[in-house]
Amino acid sequence: MVQLAARSRRTRIAKRIAGWTAWFFGRAKGSGMEQGEFNDGLHVAIIMDGNGRWATRRGLPRVAGHRAGVAAVRRVVERALDMGVRCLTLYAFSSDNWRRPAQEVQSIFWLLRAFLRLETRRLMQRGARLEVIGRRDRLATAVLSEIDKAEAATAAGSRIHIRVAIDYSSRDAITRAAAGAAGAIENWHGAAPGLLAPQLLETMNTQSEDVDLLIRTGGEKRLSDFLLWELAYAELYFTDCMWPDFGESELEAALGEFNLRERRFGGVVSVKPHPAATLIGSGV
Numbered sequence: 001m002v003q004l005a006a007r008s009r010r011t012r013i014a015k016r017i018a019g020w021t022a023w024f025f026g027r028a029k030g031s032g033m034e035q036g037e038f039n040d041g042l043h044v045a046i047i048m049d050g051n052g053r054w055a056t057r058r059g060l061p062r063v064a065g066h067r068a069g070v071a072a073v074r075r076v077v078e079r080a081l082d083m084g085v086r087c088l089t090l091y092a093f094s095s096d097n098w099r100r101p102a103q104e105v106q107s108i109f110w111l112l113r114a115f116l117r118l119e120t121r122r123l124m125q126r127g128a129r130l131e132v133i134g135r136r137d138r139l140a141t142a143v144l145s146e147i148d149k150a151e152a153a154t155a156a157g158s159r160i161h162i163r164v165a166i167d168y169s170s171r172d173a174i175t176r177a178a179a180g181a182a183g184a185i186e187n188w189h190g191a192a193p194g195l196l197a198p199q200l201l202e203t204m205n206t207q208s209e210d211v212d213l214l215i216r217t218g219g220e221k222r223l224s225d226f227l228l229w230e231l232a233y234a235e236l237y238f239t240d241c242m243w244p245d246f247g248e249s250e251l252e253a254a255l256g257e258f259n260l261r262e263r264r265f266g267g268v269v270s271v272k273p274h275p276a277a278t279l280i281g282s283g284v
């Protein structure tokens with residue numbers, strides 16, 4: 001009995017040391033990266049759902065849920081940075097969200113602007129590069145100006161790439177890329193699909209980042225037109241947790257679950273998870 005307990009303690013300690021080692025080398029490798037070289041670490045994408053229900057259940061207006069949602073964004077960004085996540089894509093406003101009452105849309109954009117204005121310095125300090133993905137032609141000038149400033153100020157960040165999806169629709173992004181690829185081929189109407197494919201792939205590959213793990217909070221199990229191309233081989237993680245309640249330990253739980261998945265990308269050989277996920281999976 002005593003021997004068994006000692007062995008399990010030794011195993012736990014060994015796992016912990018392995019986790020720390022993996023984490024340390026993962027970070028050491030990441031710290032030397034130049035801008036644009038996000039070669040290491042995971043891409044985690046999040047559909048932040050449940051703000052409205054979180055607020056309604058507390059007898060609060062829906063905007064209170066979005067406000068609490070911004071606090072959750074801050075927590076998750078910090079933890080993702082510490083865990084060596086390479087890229088974090090957050091679904092802040094879908095192209096279908098324009099259908100919401102004007103007042104709610106206004107509040108979300110007010111919060112987005114405030115986030116960009118207030119968090120840019122912190123993001124710079126922490127080596128984060130912020131980028132907004134999605135359509136820009138329907139955004140207000142004040143929002144565009146805040147986006148431009150945040151993107152320019154954080155352009156040199158190389159520890160994490162934070163992509164905020166605003167007025168984003170995956171179908172729209174793919175359609176535009178296809179139209180662009182077709183436009184690049186003169187007389188494409190008669191061209192074989194094989195000619196179009198490399199052009200489209202090039203556009204998609206320069207504008208997209210394959211996702212490793214998709215998290216959706218709020219209990220629903222759907223993709224809602226989010227990163228359909230990039231999610232091709234992503235692991236999907238759905239949780240009942242409402243977005244404003246999501247924090248460090250919820251992110252760790254999602255990565256722990258990811259670590260247990262076997263990824264073969266259509267082949268037969270299992271691909272090892274990233275050290276950031278190993279760290280969490282090892283119980284450290």
Ligand code: FPP
Nearest residue numbers: 048049050051052053069070073090092115
């Ligand atoms: C989904 O919850 C949430 C949104 C449509 C908005 C998300 C926006 C934020 C968290 C604030 C700004 C984001 C950043 C990156 C600073 P819902 O309103 O659909 O919730 P429900 O399904 O309970 O109604």
